[in-house]
Amino acid sequence: MPTALIADDEPLLLNYLCDRLAHLWPELEVVATARNGVEALSLVHQHKPDFAFLDIRMPGLNGLQVAESLQQTRAVFVTAFDEYAVAAFERAATDYLLKPVSDERLKKCIDRLRQQLQPDPALLAQCLAGLQSHKSKLHWFHVGLANQTRLVALDEVLFFQASDKYTELVTAHERHVIRTPLKELIRQLDGYLYAQVHRSYIVSLRAVAFVEKDLFGRHQIHLKEHPDVLPLSRSFAAQFKQM
Template sequence: MPTALIADDEPLLAEHLVSRLAELWPALEVVAVAANGLEAMAALGARTIDFAFLDIRMPGLTGLQVAQVAGQTRVIFVTAFDEYALAAFDSAAVDYLLKPVSDARLAQCVARLQREARPEVDLAAVLAQLAGRAAPALTWLTVGLGDTTRLVHVDEVIYFEANQKYTDVVTASERHLIRTPLKELLTQLDANRFAQIHRGLIVSLPAVARIQRDLLGRYQVHLHQRPETLPLSRSFAGQFRQM
């Protein structure tokens, strides 16, 4: 049975990759999940591991530094930063995945890793299977507030706003930060309730009071329970023409 190590300093992203690999490659055994470069190096030294999925920016040691001592382990970099691509392939990486990694891209990587040992994976069949088994829309969000963790129902959310590689969850009276990137979050939301209005914004449709266009032709979204207005990009304006 092939084995794998996953190293990422963001636990939710590591857990997500574990679950997606289990779906796409059931025969692969994830034998270690490391939270930083030092833990990844220790795991590689403790046993023989066939594949290492390494984040590049990690505390202690970077994924590039871990790859230098990976020996016969085949390395796949999983990172949010594309500027390391050349250095990654100089480290003899098998593949280079940009976060957030889509199922299609991960399936392509899995097919590549399996190709030498077994017949080529029918990528179209794998994607068709995934499409036919779509996950239910997200209902609850787990957010942190100081030392407290609480649940926020999506019905409370007014809008989501991208905050670097994280996302702000804005309710009528609060703002929370979650680790899920906006692009990944969009695929988990009910499309009948939430709509993307800007590259960095997703709004709850019931929260929209009105949409106005200023003298320069720019659209602004006014909300029922928040005083601020949100920009509506022209590329997303078509979905509101009937409002």
């Protein structure tokens, strides 16, 4: 539900705008009203409304000064004086209404404000892509064992090893063969939890105990729950060390 604050030092005009907004935009919730700029600014910080309808000439702080302190709240100026229009739009005013405000002009303002509440199409597409990417992440593997098919949770896998045309997934106590190649696996794994450390290995970062350099200067990965020692190739070492 959209929210708004209305600030005007003239009670009749304040009540009039509240009434017309309630009639023309019934879903808008007026969360606060103010009689001066200082009160308006305090109430904006308290309620964080989507919009602030601000009279310009008010005691304490004028509407332009209040607008300078707004962050997420968008300002609509409502005034009897047109000479402030340039200054208002320099402060990123969403609209500038001249008193007395007609229903027709207020409707146009409301349409503009409603459009601003619509999600950015590019941002929406990005969010949807993120959701789709999340859906594609692996959580389980179907593996064959004799005449049975078993489920192995991704969290159980310590590392993946490329083997001929297949890939082995290795847990603390078992090894299973799957047909998915490493280059496809790495695209479906969370980059914060899994890393490719060699052209033939992907490791779960949670399974790594430490990395050691041998007598020949080669880096090797030791695991917490498995005796296998994995190679860390130079081409992946820099990326691995940044994690």
